Amino acid sequence: MGVKELEPSHKPLSGVVEVPGDKSISHRSVIFGAISSGVTTVRNFLDGEDCLRTVAIFQALGVTIEKTNTTLIIRGRGMDSLSEPVEPLYFGNSGTTARLMIGLLSGLPFFTTVYGDPSLTKRPMDRVLIPAKQMGTVFDGRENGNYLPLAIRGGRLKGISYTLPVKSAQVKSAVLLAGLLAEGTTEVIEQTRTRDHTENMLQAFGADVKQHGGVISITGNQKLQATDIYVPGDISSASFFFAAASIVPGSELTIKNVGLNETRTGILDVLQRMGGAVEIRNEQITGGETIGDVTIAYSKLNSIIIEGDLIPRLIDEIPIIALLATQAEGTTIIRDAEELRYKETDRIAAVMEVLSLLGADIEATKDGMVIHGKTTLHGGNVRSFHDHRIAMMAAIASLIATDHVILDDDSSIAVSYPGFFTDLEKALHR
Ligand SMILES: O=C(O)C1=C[C@@H](OP(=O)(O)O)[C@@H](O)[C@H](O)C1
Numbered sequence: 001m002g003v004k005e006l007e008p009s010h011k012p013l014s015g016v017v018e019v020p021g022d023k024s025i026s027h028r029s030v031i032f033g034a035i036s037s038g039v040t041t042v043r044n045f046l047d048g049e050d051c052l053r054t055v056a057i058f059q060a061l062g063v064t065i066e067k068t069n070t071t072l073i074i075r076g077r078g079m080d081s082l083s084e085p086v087e088p089l090y091f092g093n094s095g096t097t098a099r100l101m102i103g104l105l106s107g108l109p110f111f112t113t114v115y116g117d118p119s120l121t122k123r124p125m126d127r128v129l130i131p132a133k134q135m136g137t138v139f140d141g142r143e144n145g146n147y148l149p150l151a152i153r154g155g156r157l158k159g160i161s162y163t164l165p166v167k168s169a170q171v172k173s174a175v176l177l178a179g180l181l182a183e184g185t186t187e188v189i190e191q192t193r194t195r196d197h198t199e200n201m202l203q204a205f206g207a208d209v210k211q212h213g214g215v216i217s218i219t220g221n222q223k224l225q226a227t228d229i230y231v232p233g234d235i236s237s238a239s240f241f242f243a244a245a246s247i248v249p250g251s252e253l254t255i256k257n258v259g260l261n262e263t264r265t266g267i268l269d270v271l272q273r274m275g276g277a278v279e280i281r282n283e284q285i286t287g288g289e290t291i292g293d294v295t296i297a298y299s300k301l302n303s304i305i306i307e308g309d310l311i312p313r314l315i316d317e318i319p320i321i322a323l324l325a326t327q328a329e330g331t332t333i334i335r336d337a338e339e340l341r342y343k344e345t346d347r348i349a350a351v352m353e354v355l356s357l358l359g360a361d362i363e364a365t366k367d368g369m370v371i372h373g374k375t376t377l378h379g380g381n382v383r384s385f386h387d388h389r390i391a392m393m394a395a396i397a398s399l400i401a402t403d404h405v406i407l408d409d410d411s412s413i414a415v416s417y418p419g420f421f422t423d424l425e426k427a428l429h430r
């Protein structure tokens with residue numbers, strides 16, 4: 001890992017690829033397995049750095065978790081078995097670990113200190129602290145507790161009714177996890193639907209969770225029962241292959257066992273609206289989550305407008321969608337996506353820098369970007385900003401570039417997709 005010289009390929013992608021397990025679902029499988037009673041076996045767990053942080057945290061809280069390749073065996077003994085960790089808990093680069101764990105730790109009757117890497121230390125935490133404080137947790141940290149490191153004194157929570165001020169599944173999940181430990185009922189109201197893996201998994205672990213429209217409610221002090229989980233392939237990881245097959249002439253590639261939960265399939269809607277050749281086969285439901293095989297072929301793309309309720313359904317795919325837009329005829333507009341500025345890096349600024357350096361005609365706006373296509377991409381030296389999704393976008397851009405793309409550092413890719421280059425080589429038959 002380190003500097004990566006990416007050769008232009010122009011070779012079509014073909015055959016079958018299976019991407020690793022979904023990051024959001026993998027995190028949640030560990031959390032719910034660890035707080036329930038009994039043995040939970042998780043298959044196709046994402047062996048990426050972010051999810052491994054979540055595993056290490058529960059081990060530090062006293063839970064026995066055994067891992068063999070992508071299978072986890074979690075020996076849960078219920079919420080009461082979790083014990084105060086002696087050392088500070090490290091969230092690494094993982095926003096999901098941070099937000100969901102802060103929610104859970106808020107409700108546990110002990111003291112914890114938590115911290116992250118330099119990127120996570122810049123990301124806002126007040127979005128989860130505000131509801132947790134309303135429920136009764138005491139926090140301390142920089143800038144009124146908005147940034148890591150944080151000290152958390154948890155326990156004795158009261159249920160609240162909370163309307164999400166940001167369209168965030170992490171915040172929704174944090175409040176629901178705190179609600180599991182609170183007295184009475186906790187209600188989360190979301191105006192725009194965000195990914196619902198927490199709700200699905202609560203149900204799978206036998207919790208009483210109710211959903212009416214955008215209102216999700218949970219009663220506190222429930223006991224969860226262990227269950228087995230199969231983690232579907234991560235559609236966010238698959239999106240790099242969807243994009244590659246769409247823009248490299250002659251490609252036709254199948255990605256098997258991809259999670260197709262409709263709160264996550266915005267990328268497929270976008271590709272279809274752009275004129276992409278998308279086919280879905282073998283759809284089935286496992287553990288409350290839809291999975292299927294997706295075949296994508298090269299096609300001529302047109303520009304579209306991406307906004308509103310669609311944004312949370314493809315929030316992590318916007319960097320790769322921006323690359324697709326450089327290959328579409330006309331002007332693509334992405335708006336209502338200011339949240340991109342609070343990810344592993346400011347993804348609006350990062351996408352803008354990388355793609356314009358490679359020759360794209362792109363403007364950044366406050367809450368998105370405007371991309372004029374179609375443009376030929378050339379080579380160049382680009383930065384990853386230590387952001388896995390920016391690094392993978394640059395790697396896919398290199399497939400159609402006229403010269404080498406030199407990426408300063410590809411190590412961040414291990415956060416969500418450690419085998420990315422191996423799978424890419426396989427699809428290119430190199
Ligand atoms: O809940 C989750 O697993 C996630 C929610 C999203 O973040 P927000 O909730 O901040 O939008 C997404 O960007 C992140 O990669 C994973």
Ligand SMILES: C=C(OP(=O)(O)O)C(=O)O
Pocket residue numbers: 023050093094095096097316343344389416
């Ligand atoms: C934003 C992401 O993750 P997290 O918030 O968990 O760091 C991501 O994976 O793109």
